[in-house]
Amino acid sequence: MQHQGLLHNHANQVVSDGVDDANEPVTALLGLPEPSTARFDEPPFAAPADNAAIIVVEEDARTRQSLCQLLSPGWAPQAFGSLDDADGARIEPGRPAILLLGPSQATEAALQRTAAALEATPGTGAVLLVDFASPTLMSLALRAGLNDALSLDSANEHLAKAVADLARRLEDDLTRQRDGQRPTTASGGTRTGFVTSVFSPKGGVGKSVIAVNLAVALARRTGDPVVIVDLDLQFGDVAVMLRLQPRHTVADALSAGELLDEALLRSFLARHDKSGVFVLAAPTSPSEADLAGPAPMLRVLELLRDMFPHVVVDTPPHLSELVLQAVAASDAVAFLVGLDVPSVKNAQLGLQAFDLLQVPRSKVTLVLNRADSKVHLSARDIERALEATIDIGFPSDLTVPQSVNQGQPALIAYPRSRFSSQAYELADLVLARADETRARSR
Ligand SMILES: Nc1ncnc2c1ncn2[C@@H]1O[C@H](COP(=O)(O)OP(=O)(O)O)[C@@H](O)[C@H]1O
Ligand SMILES: [Mg+2]
Structure with a gap:
């Protein structure tokens, strides 16, 4: 893996969309039991795209640790106490990288810095975890250019899937970029739908x-x-x-x-x-x-x-x-x-x-x-x-x-x-x- 300072470079912006879907069997949507072949110790979601870097940034050691634990072990998150330290994260150019910002990073300065990093490096995304679901904070994070914002309450249920989905979308964006296509995310165009x-x-x-x-x-x-x-x-x-x-x-x-x-x-x-x-x-x-x-x-x-x-x-x-x-x-x-x-x-x-x-x-x-x-x-x-x-x-x-x-x-x-x-x-x-x-x- 090549070392690259994530929070320093400048290049194209990655456009993405906070989206969510499920691969649940349809019977599960009706609350019906589904015969399961999954073993209990299996991670709930497959590891995101190969070699996707997951970088957790949170000052509080306990929160940092629990964020890492919410992700499946195969994802090998790299954890840091600050954005400065996170600059030393290992990421591979051309592979997706996802920053998971803990509640300590919900400051304007940290969000701006993250947004600049996302803009600078294609294939990177960021998710903010907040103490409680605050529409103002969520809006601030998304407006700054982050991909998603989740409350810690809902992280247990949604974080792993949100990260897996984001990794897949970043991977798609990178593939399209390599193939010289425009991203299929909602953006630009004629703007008169x-x-x-x-x-x-x-x-x-x-x-x-x-x-x-x-x-x-x-x-x-x-x-x-x-x-x-x-x-x-x-x-x-x-x-x-x-x-x-x-x-x-x-x-x-x-x-x-x-x-x-x-x-x-x-x-x-x-x-x-x-x-x-x-x-x-x-x-x-x-x-x-x-x-x-x-x-x-x-x-x-x-x-x-x-x-x-x-x-x-x-x-x-x-x-x-x-x-x-x-x-x-x-x-x-x-x-x-x-x-x-x-x-x-x-x-x-x-x-x-x-x-x-x-x-x-x-x-x-x-x-x-x-x-x-x-x-x-x-x-x-x-x-x-x-x-x-x-x-x-x-x-x-x-x-x-x-x-x-x-x-x-x-x-x-x-x-x-x-x-x-x-x-x-x-x-x-x-x-x-x-x-x-x-x-x-x-
Ligand atoms: N062309 C069609 N042929 C067979 N079944 C249909 C057809 N169009 C609708 N249906 C059935 O009728 C049901 C009601 O359709 P739906 O789209 O939910 O109606 P609406 O939204 O107008 O209430 C659907 O579950 C579907 O199975
Ligand atoms: Mg209907």
Whole structure:
């Protein structure tokens, strides 16, 4: 291993994102026991990328020791009492290095110095541990350019995974940099993202499955970062459909108030590794839904629009102020209707509400889900009732509930299914609309 003063060099900035996902079996998400083959003395997470250097910096010897113990022994953390001493840490150029700063390092000077070190050395990241979860301190750390901030309370549960995830992302960034690609993290770009909300005034018509698969299809088609926001604040299940157990949710973003900026918002996103799609998940408890007024939600959408070329919004099945405002703020609306009379009646009401809100019909893509169901109602009947043309139909497809129960998007689990090919088709309609909108605004 080559010796290199981590806290002295200067080079490119490493952009990253505070994200969190889980490889838990889906049965675990439901609280069901899972047969385990793991031995108790095995570390909970595999060692991060080969040779990743983990550098713990904390004045207090006891805290320092417990931080090291929270990491699996295979990670071989190097522990120091100060940033000065940490300059002697062994890191290997071209390999990830992660600084774990204990609570004694939660000072402006230490954060600034760390941020400069991160900026100077590609492939480095930092996580701050704070005594208690303080939004102000977390925001300060993230704004300074650190990758994550955790409270000591939650370190027991989350630190090992946060470090493993960060190591993997740094490794990815380094690989991309070596290959001459731009990082796929949320940053830069045109900074005028296209927001598509998936809407229906009725529940159970397939909004969430279509929103999730649309997000994955957009990511696959464009290679750009895509984010999906779950605005079904009470019963959102985007995270479950992607088998994620996010540490943060949209409730954190909506309650952050003045503190909310891109860095803080980025730390609230989870990432679905298989597709690269970022997720702002619904709150874990329905009671957290109350705190949402339209203003903070609109701010969240505007920030995401600056951070991602494509934003997909999943919505709850009702016409609340929050939902209507989200729809009005969107560039396109995938309006779902099912092949049943209540669904069509509610769609009529929904479209009337759009008219009242002056949401132009040109923004609406009418989507018929389960278009091939054998019921005494035809697509033509629906078009007549709604005085609108159906733009795209999704077939009723057994792979959809199957993929939902596997916690995988159908597009990944069954890429050649008819449902998946329609998800690509919908993505193409959205992309065409995004091109038109961008051309008009030029
Ligand atoms: N095209 C389809 N084919 C088969 N099943 C579907 C289809 N679309 C949706 N479903 C099923 O309907 C259920 C409800 O879909 P969901 O996306 O949760 O609806 P919503 O978000 O509108 O409440 C899903 O669990 C899924 O299994
Ligand atoms: Mg839903």
